[in-house]
Amino acid sequence: MNPQQVAQSRSSANGFTRRRGEKEMGTRVENKSQPGKSNFNRMMTAGRTFLPNCLVTSMLIILTSASSGLQTGNKVGVESPSRERLVYMTTCLIGHQVEVQVTDGSVFSGIFHATNAEKDFGIILKMARVTKAGSSRGQKNILDSVQRPPSKTLIIPAKDLVQIVAKSVSVTRDGLMNELQHEKLHDIMIDSSISQSRHVELERELEPWIPDDDNPECPELDNTFDRHWNSSIEINSPVAISNQAIISAFDDEIVITSNIIKHALDLLLTGKRGWDQFEANATLFGVKSTFNEELYTTKLDRGPQMRELEREALRIAREIEGEDTQDLHLAEERGIHFHDKFDLDEETKYSSVFRGVDDSGYDENEDVLDSQNSETFGDVSDSVINKSSSDLASGKSNNGSQIPLNFSTLADIQASHLSTSNDHHLSGSLDGERRIQDNQTNQQRARSDIAKEDTDKHMLYEQSQAPKSEESSLQPNKESADKGLSATATAYAPSVASSKAQEKTSSSEVSEGAATVKIHGATQPAVSRARPGSSASSTSECGNAAPAAASGPGLSPSSSMVLMIKLIMLEFRLNPNAKSFVPSPAPIRAASPVSDGSFYYPANVAPVPHMHGMPVGIGVFTNWLNQIFVLFLLSACEYLYKVYRAQIRKEGGYIPSTVQITIENRNMRQWRWDRRFLPTSLLYSVHKEHLCNPPRHIFTQMVRRYVVWTADASESTTTGGIHANLSSGKKLDCTFFVFLQSCTPGNANI
Amino acid sequence: MAMDGSSGGDEFAVGCLLSIKTTLGDEFEGQVITYDRPSNIVVLQEGLKSNPQSRRSIRFLKANYIKEFSFLGQSDDPLDLKKCYLDLNSLQSKEEAAVRQAEIDVERIGVGVTAEAQSIFDALSKTLPVRWDKTAIVVMNEVRVSSPYLAESVTGGTPAANERVRKVLELERRRLQTRGAGQ
Numbered sequence: 056m057n058p059q060q061v062a063q064s065r066s067s068a069n070g071f072t073r074r075r076g077e078k079e080m081g082t083r084v085e086n087k088s089q090p091g092k093s094n095f096n097r098m099m100t101a102g103r104t105f106l107p108n109c110l111v112t113s114m115l116i117i118l119t120s121a122s123s124g125l126q127t128g129n130k131v132g133v134e135s136p137s138r139e140r141l142v143y144m145t146t147c148l149i150g151h152q153v154e155v156q157v158t159d160g161s162v163f164s165g166i167f168h169a170t171n172a173e174k175d176f177g178i179i180l181k182m183a184r185v186t187k188a189g190s191s192r193g194q195k196n197i198l199d200s201v202q203r204p205p206s207k208t209l210i211i212p213a214k215d216l217v218q219i220v221a222k223s224v225s226v227t228r229d230g231l232m233n234e235l236q237h238e239k240l241h242d243i244m245i246d247s248s249i250s251q252s253r254h255v256e257l258e259r260e261l262e263p264w265i266p267d268d269d270n271p272e273c274p275e276l277d278n279t280f281d282r283h284w285n286s287s288i289e290i291n292s293p294v295a296i297s298n299q300a301i302i303s304a305f306d307d308e309i310v311i312t313s314n315i316i317k318h319a320l321d322l323l324l325t326g327k328r329g330w331d332q333f334e335a336n337a338t339l340f341g342v343k344s345t346f347n348e349e350l351y352t353t354k355l356d357r358g359p360q361m362r363e364l365e366r367e368a369l370r371i372a373r374e375i376e377g378e379d380t381q382d383l384h385l386a387e388e389r390g391i392h393f394h395d396k397f398d399l400d401e402e403t404k405y406s407s408v409f410r411g412v413d414d415s416g417y418d419e420n421e422d423v424l425d426s427q428n429s430e431t432f433g434d435v436s437d438s439v440i441n442k443s444s445s446d447l448a449s450g451k452s453n454n455g456s457q458i459p460l461n462f463s464t465l466a467d468i469q470a471s472h473l474s475t476s477n478d479h480h481l482s483g484s485l486d487g488e489r490r491i492q493d494n495q496t497n498q499q500r501a502r503s504d505i506a507k508e509d510t511d512k513h514m515l516y517e518q519s520q521a522p523k524s525e526e527s528s529l530q531p532n533k534e535s536a537d538k539g540l541s542a543t544a545t546a547y548a549p550s551v552a553s554s555k556a557q558e559k560t561s562s563s564e565v566s567e568g569a570a571t572v573k574i575h576g577a578t579q580p581a582v583s584r585a586r587p588g589s590s591a592s593s594t595s596e597c598g599n600a601a602p603a604a605a606s607g608p609g610l611s612p613s614s615s616m617v618l619m620i621k622l623i624m625l626e627f628r629l630n631p632n633a634k635s636f637v638p639s640p641a642p643i644r645a646a647s648p649v650s651d652g653s654f655y656y657p658a659n660v661a662p663v664p665h666m667h668g669m670p671v672g673i674g675v676f677t678n679w680l681n682q683i684f685v686l687f688l689l690s691a692c693e694y695l696y697k698v699y700r701a702q703i704r705k706e707g708g709y710i711p712s713t714v715q716i717t718i719e720n721r722n723m724r725q726w727r728w729d730r731r732f733l734p735t736s737l738l739y740s741v742h743k744e745h746l747c748n749p750p751r752h753i754f755t756q757m758v759r760r761y762v763v764w765t766a767d768a769s770e771s772t773t774t775g776g777i778h779a780n781l782s783s784g785k786k787l788d789c790t791f792f793v794f795l796q797s798c799t800p801g802n803a804n805i
Numbered sequence: 806m807a808m809d810g811s812s813g814g815d816e817f818a819v820g821c822l823l824s825i826k827t828t829l830g831d832e833f834e835g836q837v838i839t840y841d842r843p844s845n846i847v848v849l850q851e852g853l854k855s856n857p858q859s860r861r862s863i864r865f866l867k868a869n870y871i872k873e874f875s876f877l878g879q880s881d882d883p884l885d886l887k888k889c890y891l892d893l894n895s896l897q898s899k900e901e902a903a904v905r906q907a908e909i910d911v912e913r914i915g916v917g918v919t920a921e922a923q924s925i926f927d928a929l930s931k932t933l934p935v936r937w938d939k940t941a942i943v944v945m946n947e948v949r950v951s952s953p954y955l956a957e958s959v960t961g962g963t964p965a966a967n968e969r970v971r972k973v974l975e976l977e978r979r980r981l982q983t984r985g986a987g988q
Contacts, residue, residue, distance in 0.1 A: 137839045137840055137842070141846060143889060144848045144863060146896070147891070150896055150903050152903065156831075166900060166903045168900065181904055182907035220863075221862065225860050226863070226884065
């Protein structure tokens, strides 16, 4: 081979050159379909003329002949088809590991790279190595040969060539494809080979995925509920659908059989007209469905109350679905597209951290609290009604538990035996108590479906105090179903009483934390709307969130207005002969009237900066006295609040949502307590009612084993003070008397 | 199958089954795929049966090195012309991949080292990153194993690494011995 050709052959090592050559040649080859000898020669000549690269020529010829397909019957000349075949075969060898034997007997092993197809078929190997030396044979030589590194490119002239042996060559298209895939797999798998390669791999062209057209197996999600519904009820959502399905069925007085359910499910799931998978299955395979809905879900009681219950369920469903949400994710799930105006990119939607504390959220808080208050007050009367029917099964009311949060400071500190106002310590103890209460909760959980934490709080008190407070009836009575937490009020007292065990201010932060979490959850449902009939849990959650929100750092300016009530505690008298109440396990510290300082804290002392201004301190106070006092305060506070609010409503003005009550004893020691209220219509109505009657309080029963306390607070027309009597049964056990010094709006003293 | 009309080419008709002995001592049988007169190369498919496998063993033989051959029979064209297809892209990539792999393999083979050393190197490379440094095996770029590749010749690296390499080395030697003894 002349050196020029060799060089050119070498240059063909660059695959691109080869390809380029082909393309150029492609246009010039005339007769592709008839590879006659003359044509062949002409082509060869043409190749030679236009392209120095003989290999390219050969490649091209192979291409053309391959694309056209070698003519089987056309054996005009011996050489042309044979030559083509030869060239084809050699092309198949490219990239293969081959063994080439040369005239002296040496065998070279390497990767077949190129051949001089035009002339005499000299070949070029890459990474060739001598596997068998021709001169001498034996192990030694092999070893020697191995030691020498393979040569990058080895040219074997045709005259030296004896034979080429290649194993496992794929000759046909199928084989080629298989090999291709095989190679591709290998390429993908061997990462290191890719990384080490000097050649940059071309990137694949990415195409967006387009889903297949509708087929019965995977109906479009959009169409799923677009079905024509037999009962022609408008379909809003799956929940509604299922409700409606049931209701419509009942309305039609159709006994729901499994067939109908199946059909409904089919329509539901497939969204296709008339496609019944069960039917299809039966016809195709003779399989009869044994589907019975009642195996998988609660059996429906089809009694006379069914309709009512359905309607109720429907209503609740509508409520839930109609809820508003500000949360991006929830909105997306529900298909609500707010913020359409804003350009929300994917990051905002899915991955960025939500940092906003938007005002809207706060409003919801207010609503939340509002509702909760309504529950509280609304249930006041209810509780009385339900007194007899209430069973102490249920566990809690968040309202009750919420309120005590605020009271907790006083009571808690009073009752606690801790002599330090170490938040830490108390928090720790709280945690412990909570844990205990958790256990208890599980045991004592009644049919309440209120959030666990409320129960916990409630139970916490029970646990530590061992009184069985609660008996708030949380049964979803039909009458009070809408009120949800009828027990709220009933649970009030015990919870209040439980304030002792309840977190103190610091620990209220703990609960705050927990409740704060709930705020977000609580703000989701449109509580204001849902209040009347919303599930108890949501309300309770709201309620739970309320105090935390109230006292939380998120106080917006709008809530800084508080109604500051200043009371002067004039008298606290305990009936020493009262035997109706059994003291709690905690020892009674002061059996004597504790009018003096024993349960007061300096209002201004705030070792821990609490925004809610709850005084922190030590005190001695018995459990039950705690209960009483808090009860009283609650009643007084609420009463005052209502009065004030009524006044404001008449006159116009801003109704503060927080009440800050400062009670001063004769020794001018004060303690302060904040309670956050939210005005609600229910509250108002209750209030009206209470204008006539002294407000009855809130807990009808405290504890099974204990006395039933009722707290009355009324305004004494003569002195202007508020007199509260706490009585159990008929005996008057203790009396508070406070004098209302002032009741004015102001800014919260933090 | 039509015989080739040209002179001297009869015996190398496509599809012929031949048994060939080369001047260099190779003997094999195969089926003729093609014979190209100008270059005097006959392309054979090894094996007498013309099974339409996709992968075959192909032999290109210069006809002038055929010492003797015998005609065994005549069969169909082993090449299914309809299925002949070449994808240059895939060929190129195949070659590149092969070259890549060969390069990798080259690095694994020491130059001027004994086969024993090479086998030790291979054994070590199964679990440890090794490379050649002249005639020394460098493990994890820390530990060197130089000739004669005994446990004592392990140097360098942290004691833990050293120990590990020694252990592997000994195990490999033992295995080699048993294998060698078995053979």
